[in-house]
Amino acid sequence: MASNCTSSNFSSNNTETTSKSKDDLLSEILTCGICLSRMTSPCCLPCAHSFCRSCLLDYAQNNNMNTSTPINYILCPYCKFQLNFRSFEHFESMLIINPTLKQLCEALDASVLNSDQPQYQTSGIYRARCHTCCLLKMLKVCKHCFFMLCETCRRTHLLDVHRESKIQLDILDSHLRLINEKRLQMDKISQKYDDMRQHIRNYVERLIREIEQQRDHALDIINDRQQSNDEAFWTGNGFDNGEKLDFFISLLETGQKKLSAKNITDKELMELSDNLQTIPDVHEETIESIHFSQLSLELDEKFPMKQFIHIYDNDIPTTTTNNFEKSTNDNEQTECIKT
Template sequence: MMDSSTKVLKRSQSLGVEKMHISSRLQKVKQNMKRLDVTKPNKEGLKSTESSDVLEELLQCGVCLDRLTEPKMLPCQHTFCLSCLQLHLKAEAGRAMNKRHTPPTAQEIESAAQQCVEIKCPTCQYSCSIDKGIGGLDVLPRNLYIDSLLNLLPKPGTKDISSKCMSTPASANYRISTEIRCAKCQTLCKFDETRCQHCVQVFCKVCWTEHMSELKKNLISLVNQLSQTQSKLENKLDDFDQKCSNAEMKIKTAVESKINEIRKEEQQALARCGKCKESENKVAQILKGKIEDVKNDIQKLDFDNIESDIQKVVTFVNFHRATSALIDKVDKWGELNVPLEQTLHMNSLNMESELSGNASSPVLDDDIFCSEYKTRNFTAKLIWNKFPRPAGVAIAPWASHILYIATTDNKSILIMDRIKFKVIGKLTSENMACPYGVACSKTRGEIYVTDKWNHCIHVFSSTGDYINVLSSKGTSEGKLLSPEGIAVCPNNDLVVCDTGNDRAVILNPDDGHEVLSLGKIDKRTGLQAPTGVAIYKNQIIVADSGNNRVKLFSLDGQKLSEFGNKSQFQSIDAIATDPDGFILVGDAGSGRLKIFSPDGLLIRSVGGSQGSDKFSCISGIAVTPDLDIVTTDSRSRKLQIF
């Protein structure tokens, strides 16, 4: 922001210098014009080549640079050939359409030109309104003055000359007949030196002198115009100085406001850091106590007096395991989810800390260092390329090796055996248009598929039979609009992301009747375009894509907590949980798979635009009981199992 202030001040100084230069040039122009005497006509007369060059330049089209044909005059007074204006309008329409991914065809350009309502002058870029598209150019007025000159002169390249004009053999130029009427007194006169290059008119010698006097008077008018222009520049410069002063005040105010915000967030970040430090110190004291206990137990042990060798081996194994666990915990102690120096992003004047939510150390959790995900090698054991644009994915609760994958291109659900790496069947219906989310109910033995384009839910049996369809398009209670994510509650109710209606609803699986809407307060849910949903025990986890948040609800629809922000998520498309309650989020905007602890602490971020584990647009996530992670990617049309 300080750079912007410096640029404004430099611009103000440069305008002052420009003002001095322009004022000096205006004074010089005035002095030269006063010394100028244009009352004396040119004794040598106007040469025929010069007059013909002037006429040819006047009759030249500014587009094709040839002599005008069918001259049409735009409201800005510039004249062009009718055919040139038509080609210019088509070119403008083509350039506007060329911003698409594919170049337009000639027919598309012709159609677009027929619908144009304005044309820009090729010379001054003035926008002129036209009616009936390209056909409206025909009704533009003809330039009668140009028409009269075109009728007076022969066509270029013609050797025979009409009675109105004659040719000069030494050149390809033409000149007007030797007898012509004076533009002022209308008397016949010889075409000598009495043609004015400014107004392109012919005068007799008497009127020529008067015309020169008029031009001299016009010079005084030009001086007055320059004086007015100089005064206008002074006023504009004063106004610009005032704007610069106002801009400086606004910049200073904005910077002060940002500094105060940063100081406030600095205190908050320091407080979080202090809590984290206190928590880690407590964990360190616990580890010290455990280390001392194990050491004392080993030192007090009388190994030789143990009765049997088997008991000796068991005793050694137990002490070895306890020692290894303590060594592992000490090695990983103090490793925060995000380095402390990354909690502040000063370059964007934006505070962000991944140490959000519960400030206690993750060391105190059951999975003490989340080692399963932190140390995991995310190399895909299966990659299926050229997949028919997959969306949601679900694992069959009655057979964990079976995957159900929604394919929007094929309008079906593919059934895949992940152990054999083979497609063994598919679910489909003639009423299915765009299958998106998939969920399974073990107790009911049913598979539920959201249809984004038909705004409903298709129900299949575990044997592949089509049962029925739930809900229909609408915005009222029990209706859906472009649903995406779906999950099954412990009581077999369905949780559906009603994306088009900005809500997540719980539906009865028998008739699709709406049970409740999550987080609804005064007819508003606080959700914006939710895309994914997952269930863990008695919690409903919703991907609030429009707000870049992950929100947790109870089974009765009350919001429990939330985490995430715009800098952490760009566009959440999929969400899932593992058997231990860890939350896996597919951020399509950044092309990353992000893994969070149950209380919202970031454990690991996988993927990006490069590398073997890269993602383009994660559209579906599922986690098997043995912690295999299945992801689908709609943009790169790929399925991966990690």
């Protein structure tokens, strides 16, 4: 029994020693480096060191009281970080109270005050002043705003968050419905544009096919007329083809040279005579009566400048559109008449 009592007392003393060491460490952390007391309304500098708000204000005012420089500044008592400010009011507006450190300081103060009353401690939660109602109660950290709130203020805060979330969801739903309506409208217009693109492609393909058919028809006519002229020429002149005609043209030139020469031989003369016997019968009347078919070509030079496809906005007034179509039709009629 004695050993049990001794061990229980030892463990109790250990717990109390550990608790006191934790409180001492937390108290040291929450001590202001200027006044060396527990921080009140703790504010953080950009270097992350915290001090009492009132201590910082007094420190800044005393530090820049006798200086003639246009730049006001203070040096962090710990790391000598230089914080510049335009005026004392500007420096005062820069100091923002850290709510977490403030709650920790109040909780530590409350734990010290209630150190002789263990009945107020439950699961390591201490009485402190609520961030909303400022009453000394059991507090919990809100996971939404990270403030330490009492149970009543926490429920009220959660109801406010729930109500605000519902309002935001309703606004989001309204915006999304409006966006979806516009998106459906845009999809319909896009489909209409796709149909217009396909119509333009089909129209251009038909136009190209028509032009190609006219081209092929015109070329066929030219080829037929040329062939008929060739047949009429070779049939009417007595020569069967161009090679035969070229042979007799060459024979004419050679014979004239030989006959004009002074020393033509008998063999050359007899050979020339034999070749002349093979000349086909040529009738001048028949040659003169040969008729060639002739064609004329007329091209619409303004065809490439004509606008066959018209695209315009539906927002254009009807009168403007009618005037545009009327002027286009008049131009086309004028071009047709000129052609």
